[in-house]
Amino acid sequence: MDLSTEYMGLKLKNPIVPSASPLSRGLDAIRKLEDAGAAAVVMYSLFEEQITLDSFYIAYYLTHGTESYAESLNYFPDVYSYDIGPDEYVNLIRRAKEAVDIPIIGSLNGVSAGGWTDYACLIEEAGADAIELNVYYIPTNPDMPSSEVEAMYIDTLRSIKRLVSIPIAMKLSPYFSSTSYIARRLAQAGASALVLFNRFYQPDLDLERLEVAPRLVLSESDELRLPLRWVAILYGRLPIDFAITSGVHTYQDALKAMMAGAKIAMMASELLKNGLGRIEEILAEMTRWMEEHEYDSVKQMIGSLSQKHVAEPAAFERANYMRTLGSYRTAV
Amino acid sequence: MPRCFENEEGVLSVSINENRQQVTIDANEAAAYVAHKTNEVAAIYPITPSSPMGELVDAWAVVGEQNIWGMAPIVREMQSEGGAAGAVHGTLQAGSLTTTFTASQGLLLMLPNLFKIAGELTSTVFHIAARTVATHALSIFGDHGDVMAARTTGWAMLFGNSVQEAMDFALIAQASTLRSRVPFLHIFDGFRTSHEVMKIEKLTQDDMRAMIDDELVRDHRRRALSPDHPVMRGTAQNPDVFFQSRERANSYYAQTPGIVQSEMEKFEALTGRRYRLFDYIGSPDAERVLVLMGSGCEAAEETVEYLVARGENVGLVKVRLFRPFSCEHLLAALPQAVKTIVALDRTKEPGSAGEPLYQDVVTAISESAMSGDSRFSNTPRVIGGRYGLASKEFTPAMVKALFDEAKKPVPRNHFCIGIVDDVTFTSIPYDPDFSTEPADQVRAVFWGLGADGTVSANKNSIKIIGEETPNYAQGYFVYDSKKAGAVTVSHLRFGPRPIHSTYLIQRASFVAVHQFNFLERYRVLDTAEEGATLLLNSPYAAEEVWDHLPASVQQEIISRRLKLYVIDAYAVAKSAQLGVRINTIMQTCFFALSGVLPHDEAIARIKDSIKKTYGKRGEPVIRQNYAAVDAALAHLQEVQIPAAVTSLFDLPETVPAEAPKFVRDVTAPLIAGRGDALPVSAFPVDGTYPLGTAQWEKRNIAKEVPVWETDLCIQCGKCVMVCPHSTIRAKVYDKPSLDGAPDSFKHMPAKWRELADQIYTIQVAVEDCTGCRLCVEVCPAKDKSHAARKAINMQDQLPIREQERKNWQFFLDLREGGSNLRFNTVKNVQLLQPLFEFSGACAGCGETPYIRLLTQLFGDHTIIANATGCSSIYGGNLPTTPYTVNRDGMGPAWSNSLFEDNAEFGLGMRMAVDQQAAYAKHLVSELTDLIGEALTISLLTVDQSTDEGIKIQRECVNALKARLGGAKSPKVRDLLSVCDSMVRKSVWIVGGDGWAYDIGYGGLDHVLASGQNVNILVLDTEVYSNTGGQASKATPLGAVAKFAAGGKTTGKKDLGISAIRYRDVYVAQVAMGADDAHTLKAFREAEAHTGPSLIIAYSHCIAHGIDMSLGMNQQKLAVESGYWPLYRYDPNLAVEGRNPFQLDSKAPTKLLKDYIYTEGRYRILQQSDPASARALLEQAQESVLDRWHQYTQLAALEPRPLAV
16 A cells, blocks of 8 residues: 655655654654654753743853852852754754654744744754744734734744745644634745644643643544644645644544645644554555555545535535534534 | 973973953852863862852863863862862872862861971962951951961961962962972952952963973872872871971972972963062152051052052052961161061951961061071161051051051051050051042942842943953942841942052042932942032932932032932833843943943843843843843933922931930941941950840832731731841730820730630831731631731832831830740741841741741740851841840840851850850759758759749749849849849750751761750751852752752751650750741740750742742741651650651652742753753652651551550
């Protein structure tokens, strides 16, 4: 069975790609992903805040309280150059490229077109095959119009596009007034792919301590349907590839992703929960289903159920909403 | 590359190397650089002001910097200077070139080995940043007390007077010691030279190779102890041979001066810098000549040149080689016409016929006269005196006064200069307005807030100016003795000619004040000369600032015709997200206003140095600082000075009028920076100081202070428990006491079952609070409608200062109730008066809450023996004393003896008190008839194991005193002099981990083994906090510290378990931030135990690289991760047949990394060497689990069944 696919010009042996997560922390981890059958790896994200924070943190603690009291003019030896942010990451990409054959995609996560975008160059220099840009901004300012928020995304993409020649994928959240519009603008600005959708880790409230507490919850298959819908709507209308992320847990999820129009289906939660063996399992199950249903290849099915190609395109739009509600009542 | 070759006579010919770098460094760095290059091993121990030398050598070794033989030296930190000297002796005996760095007490601890090393004719150089020896008080500052104590050891002593000489003499000493086999002390003045930043010429490795004869190094190796050619040393000798053997080395000493001289000549051929054993400066036929050594020579040289240029016949002999003292060379250096020699010593030797240099000069002159030597027209008279003790200023004005004194027919002898001695009248007066500061020099004084970056910016400026212009540059920095809200004063000089001014600037052309409120606290304009520029960091713009200046400041600006500029540096820093570090901003303004460099060039250089300094920290930090630089000048404004003073307010009094006399007369001038003017009579004869003076200094250093909300408070007392400075307190009192309370005074009904109808108040001393926030962080009460609001919240101090000042005074006067409570709960303890307040500790200090608690519980019957360290500095550094007394005038008696002897010091106190109590009891039994049966029985049998018992005994003793009243017999008088000892006294031995785990461990162990009733409190910050973060045996695996730059590779010593092995020692490991109730229990049990007690208290610290306001949370994490288990080992339980070991914290619920990576001391390694950090973390996590396992086993042990 021909499971191969092509994503941003990269030829992949199958459509399963681990998404940006702790799965790729370290050379051994990346090797394990290749051995487990992953077609490519998206590196864990390099966070803008982390780079900035790390830099400020070290600067702060090396200078805090210094040159004040004569017996202790400083508190730490100052002998090192500090591996601030990108150095370890970039070195890992370099070593990974030497160690594995599958494409390595670097991942940058930030909100501004500040200096951290220079790290895109470092990532390219280290040999990464592509970059995934995760730009998400939580607009808490009621005076900031959506157009300005969108402009941030476009500017960030543009500033990176100026710096590198490897393909850039944009990972988006679903919270746009017009997902179609932002998709088109990003395609225009040079994105080679869109990765739909980023999951926000929403903070929880601790009732006993009366505090806001971070809480990380892994995804479920249910969450697939949102990216599924949008990939299906956008497929074929823009000159870019799509990747679906969040909610891919089973072979059915992967098949649905292909049929909606995604070139790859990205997984993290499933692998974190149930192990890397799931990759081979899902590929095997996909193959079995495709054989049973007499498909020749993944390429054959991509976009087959997209809005362009289904019988009921309106199903993806408002009418679907009414029918869904209606179907629920009937179920009760 | 110099070409140098040596002929058969050993005469060196070289071509001078023109490729030497100009660098701006201090003497510590200069000496350490040469020491590092010319040694193979170094064994060190930190002590101010020499610590940076050891740290630098260690840092260079860590990055693999090589010596001139291509090896990175081995560097090891020892447990004390005694240990370092022993290790060095061993290294030398086994054939390596070795060095160490020390000062003061440290040098004293090395004395036994100094004698041995010299006795064995061993080549080595020790570098000494000469510092005062502790006598009536400790001083970290510079004088020759330490090296003079070493002058009988047989070591050579070579004095350098400046940073250049510190570098040069380090090499000359090394070359000389190899040739002479006499070991050398290479000496320069602590702080004045060790910490002075100067532009100098850096010697190259080739210079060092040219000076060091490798064949001599091989000879040194040949003399080593080695089984391949074994010898014995360190024999024991009898009266028949010791004397002769001692005299055997005479020729080596006789040759040493000549050897040093020839090495100096070699050095001159290499570098062009000329030194001789005694260097003469001045008029060739001078009649009055000064003789001295050390940095004072520089100021004296400047004065001599000034005076000679004005026709005076004076001169100066700089003593380079003090030991061996060559009378011949001294006499040759003196001008033949000399009539009066003034010998100056920077030390004091009470009871001697004269101080050391004076004695040697008198000897030289006398011997010359007695031998009929007709070198001098008439035998000159010699007068001698003392100057500059503990870095007291030594200025040209004083030098002039000495020359004037020398003119007198009968000049004063055995004088002192620089102070006013109105007791024994030894001081020589001088005219403070006499100045030799040259006109072609820029002199700038900067007043900064500690840690705001002022000093480092200034060090940077010196670098920029020194290295980028042909100017000479000098920087000297005066720091504060407080660790929070401290003031720093930077003295910078730049000029076209070499700078010899080894004294603080007296006339500045530029004064910068980086904290607006300094204008009210310090006389910042004292040094501003006529027409000088004044730069203020001001929250007020140019148009309004004038109205906010105190009247006397306005007056000085007008009368000195100063030019005034302002900038709101905090606003600029904030917008550049620099927080409170205003350094680059103010630095930019300095360059713009002083005109030392052309504007654009200055900006470019500042940015360059930002990149150099901060480059390693990452791009964002660099960009931030650039933005600040660019913004700075746009915000700088000139102020138009009105013609007259307009302000109606002026500088507040340093202390209020109602302060006690001593505080008004002595403490206040010290606080105001006018201590130098106090005469000798103002001071105690023996270093005894009164308690409770800190309360009179209202520092107002907190921008924000906690404000209490009565609607939320649950009166738990946790805020009071964690306060480092005793500035948040609680009282209960009866309702009538509220009469006359200020309107804003807060109160609520007290919530105690035992206290009916009482009122409760939490009051903050806003003028003393440091704004550390520990109380707010620990407060558990949250507003149900607004979770961010707690029962205490931080608010701006200034708007509420006045009202809270009144509230605080009212609060202090309230008669507290609650004495019927048992003080065994945190809630109840909050009501106890703290007898330790307002210390100079860092904001948020982790040690002081334990000390405060100690004084609340036992302060009125405790003597404290305090080791040197942070606790002796915030506990006893003048001007103010934070230990205080209660209403009855009782409180902790406190003393700091030394570092190494603290446990023994406390044990000694115990013995004294016990003996006095025994004597008193003995006298009581002898005087029963006079005292009465009933009272006698009470006195001898009251159970004082409880607070009530102590109270009863006090009453009995008072009754005794009343009864004995008028009686005059010797026994009665003796009994009256010791009867107070019958009231139980506790001895608390307090110190940090540097003392307890390292230098004081031998004594601590002996005290633990003694079975005596003493209590030991170890404030464990896991590092030498006071001297800047050197590793101790308490430093954990994987933590970064000095001398453990790559992360400590050995685990933390388990002090508690070692103590438990004695079986009669009460041991507790506590962490207030994790369990305050447990800490309280441990203190009470320790006090109650009649044997040795040891409390090891986790103390968070600024040296951990943490947000200090979260310090208590760090303590919690330490416990939750299992890193710091809480336990108590109570021998009294064993008596009852129970397991004495009680594990009081739960099994780890967090991973070690969840604790350690919240701290900079671990993060630094994680980010600089992640692989190493990971390996150490793994090891450390394993050992945490191992130890937890071990402790649970201990806690589960079944006690051996007792015999039936």
